[in-house]
Amino acid sequence: MTGPRTRELLAREAAHLAPGATDEAEAGGRVFATGAGSVLTDVDGHEYLDFAAGTLTQSLGHCHPDVVAALTRQAGRLWNVHDSATEDRAALGELLSALLPEHLDTYAYFSTGAEVVEAALRVVAAVAEPGRNRIGALRNGFHGKTMGARMLVHWDIGHQSFAGNSILGYSPYCYRCPLGLTYPSCETRCADLVVKHVATKPQISALVFEPVLGAGGVIVPPPGYWEKIAQACRDNGVLLVADEVLTGGGRTGAFLACTWLGVEPDLVLLAKGLGSGFPFAVLAGRSDLLRSPEAAAAGSTASTFGGNPLGIAVALATLTVLDRDDLIARAAALGDRLAAGLAELRERHPMIGDVRGAGLLFGLEFVRDRETREPAPDLARAVYRAALDAGLRTALGGHILRLAPPFTLTDDELAQGLERLDRALRQVGPC
Ligand SMILES: Cc1ncc(COP(=O)(O)O)c(C=O)c1O
The missing domain is CATH 3.90.1150.10 (Aspartate Aminotransferase, domain 1)
Structure with a gap:
């Protein structure tokens, strides 16, 4: 139930707030005041276990003391010097190279998921062989709200679809198989079609994909799906661009989802789990791609806020804790x-x-x-x-609820979260 202070603040801001909030914020109608670990508190003092971890950003929970200390220290020192080096940047590169597969040893720094998707598209366009002027993507994928990202998937949360130059392949949505088949007797026919229509097409430069599709409803590929597609892309010179904005940083139980799926991407995009809620994103890639003269034109990785010192400090602290603990x-x-x-x-x-x-x-x-x-x-x-x-916050999207709590969740909080969800389910429908 919402309290009086919440209702008062929501009524006040309604006069000036543009519509267009997520279902989640709209249906939730909460005004949060503080976060500590897995617990959020609203302005009326109600507490919530945050099983959505902010926007799947709070892998270390809310306001982890080491991250707060790093951000506070940096906030008193230096905020912006364009893309000039700062004290922490070398250490961040070293730590990323220790956490990522060996071949992904070169990095560029940005602020948001969509921004890093755009950066990857620029690299792909720069290095593509003549004639390879289209991009592959997956149905049910989501890559952000900038034009390039929207163009990839022909749909967008909250906006009319935008037709682009991508060619879409089937995602491994077994529960609603678009081919009406059932795994394993289907023998991953959806992957065969991605191979046929995307991975082996001579005009395709890259396949941009989420290894596990997050916003589309946590679509987890069955064994065999990625093996076939990744191999075909390799054999046909199609770059593999893994959008791990949501999955990267350990969310699926490995630093990259690609690792447990056996996919070796050429470029990887990271954001949510890296900055503990502070806007920060990384384009990680093969050195020969990111250092190629076509991709490495002066200024190509720079923007006003990209790789700002605050984001660098937060990411370094976040990854240090992730690794240390x-x-x-x-x-x-x-x-x-x-x-x-x-x-x-x-x-x-x-x-x-x-x-x-x-x-x-x-x-x-x-x-x-x-x-x-x-x-x-x-x-x-x-x-x-x-x-x-x-007292449980989840993430709502259409007919799907996503659960993605912080990695620092205690055993007791896990049990409580499940109990609260059970209570909510019992309240809404008969067992
Ligand atoms: C896989 C993926 N890519 C890109 C984005 C876009 O990130 P941002 O909202 O930071 O622009 C998202 C956002 O949810 C995402 O889940």
């Missing part, structure tokens, strides 16, 4: 327990059609009926609201 292993272990808890909830609540995930990233798909699988966005929204009232 072995938090990715913790995410994987917590993820196993969350998976078991969610599977148990699915047993008891027929409105949950599907539960899927990897590491600490899960999607719950709400359906009207398990037979027809008709999507039920009203149920997802009702559960989202009831969960907030029970």
Whole structure:
């Protein structure tokens, strides 16, 4: 339930706030005041376990003391010197090279996910062989709201679709297979079609993809899907550009989702999990690509806020803690327990059609009926609201609720989160 201070603030800002908020903010109607670890507190003093980790940004929880100290220290020293080097930048590059696969040893720094997607598209365009003037992408993918990112997937959250020059392949959406097939008897036919229509087309320069599709509903590929596509891209000179803005930094139980999926990308994009909520993004790539004269024109990686000293300091502190405290292993272990808890909830609540995930990233798909699988966005929204009232924040998108808590979640908080979700589910629908 919302309190009086929340209602007063929302009424006040309504006079000036442009519409267009997410479903999540709109349906939630909360005004948050503070965050500490996995717990958010609103302006009326109500507490919430944050199983959405900010915007899947708070892998270390809210306001981790080491990150706050690094940001505060930097805030008293220096904020912006364009893209000139600062004290922490060399150390950040060294740490990234220790965490990423060996071949991804060259980095450029940006501020947001969409910005780093655009940077990758510029690199691809710069190095592409003549005639390779189209890009491959996946249905249900999401890469941000700038024109280049929207052009990739022909759809956009909140806007009319925008037709671009990409060629789309099927994502591995087994629960709603676009081909009407079932895994494993399908033998990943969707991947064969991506190979045929994208990976082997001579006009394609790169395939831009989310290894696990996040905004599209946490679509986790079955074994075989990426193996086929990645191999075909390799054999045909199509660059693999992994958008790990959401999955990167340990969210799926490995620093890169590509690693456990066995994909060796040429470029990787990282953002959410790197900056603890501070805007920061990294384009990581093969040295020969990022240092090629075509891609490395003067100023090509610079922008006003890209790689600013505050972001660098925050990312260095975030990754240092992630590494020092072995938090990715913790995410994987917590993820196993969350998976078991969610599977148990699915047993008891027929409105949950599907539960899927990897590491600490899960999607719950709400359906009207398990037979027809008709999507039920009203149920997802009702559960989202009831969960907030029970003290649990999740991420709402259409008929899907995503759960992605901080890696620092305690065992007790995990159990409480599941209990609160169960309470919300029981409130919305009969078991
Ligand atoms: C995979 C992926 N790429 C890119 C973006 C865009 O990031 P931003 O919102 O920081 O522009 C998002 C945002 O959710 C994302 O999930």
